[in-house]
Amino acid sequence: MNHSMRLAMFNEFCPLKLLQVADTRFASVVVTLKRLKLIKRCLQAMAISDQWASYREDDVGKAQKVKDMILSDLWWDNIDYILEFIAPIYEMLRIADIDKPCLHLVYEMWDSMIEKVKVVIYRHEGLEDDQYSSFWGVVNDILIDRWTKNSTPLHYLAHSLNPK
Template identity: 55%
Template sequence: MAGDVGDDAIFIRNFIMNHSMRLVLFNAYVTLKLLAIAETLFTSVITMLKRFKLIKRGLQAMVISEEWCSYKEYDISKATKVKEVILNDSWWDKVDYILSFTTPIYDMFRVYEIWDTMIAKEKSTFYEVIYAILIDRWTRSSTPLHCMAHSLNPRYYSNEWLNEVPNCLAPHRDAEISVERNKCLRSIFLLMRRER
């Protein structure tokens, strides 16, 4: 479901963004811009769906406007599909559903990125003290679920992140992380069995 909804959103974004007249029409109805995203990253698709939610009314007003009706003749089949998706309440219900269960995961990714950046960039004379405090807080708030989410963050599999530090490994290639992830999976499965 998430893949189909994400594909629809990407299709709509590309249809609007890839032609100047459609973009002018979009800008007449919507004050926020459509975001350019990396189509394969979980967090990018969620970010795009959040933006779509914010601009829903503007998109709907655009596709029922006279300008849309007179302009759609340039690419009738794609324009029809865009209009059908944007006016489809069931599609928007799916967007709401996806955002409702992915927002906590997305937020967790953001928290881990902030912690990681703070630890990596702090180079003051108080580095050791700050580092110890951050690690202490990190350790206290670290649960198996947090660790699992962290190891699944698409950022840590990107070439950009992997090339920042020499000999950096993606989580699935790092032995220590793999061991911890397997422990986490076992814990989660045991908890799930107990709940039955």
């Protein structure tokens, strides 16, 4: 966004604009990764274009690194994986961040979200439920610590009074 020549080149290849998301915005990294997925083809077309050569002349090393990442299937697969296992967390937070009463749903949403994250990680790693995943262990510890830190007896009471 701060490089006018590169931004002008990008704008020629893509009808969507790049987003400049503030770090303080809710899930700014997720928003940025989703936008990258939407503009993937545009970025790839730009990186293989003749115009890219003019960018290369400024800093060949940086230009090559950017081009390699944009054209790398592994890099895009990693973005897909990140978005896939973050999706249940993001969705739960979005549901809980509304003006309607949902305190009675938080307990159940939290359990459901943890299971969905586990399924995504285990599927990606090709593991069965009874096998151990070190990545899942770290993620699970973070999620459980967050729940333990933020849950209150009020959550439990609201859940127990939910007629569902």
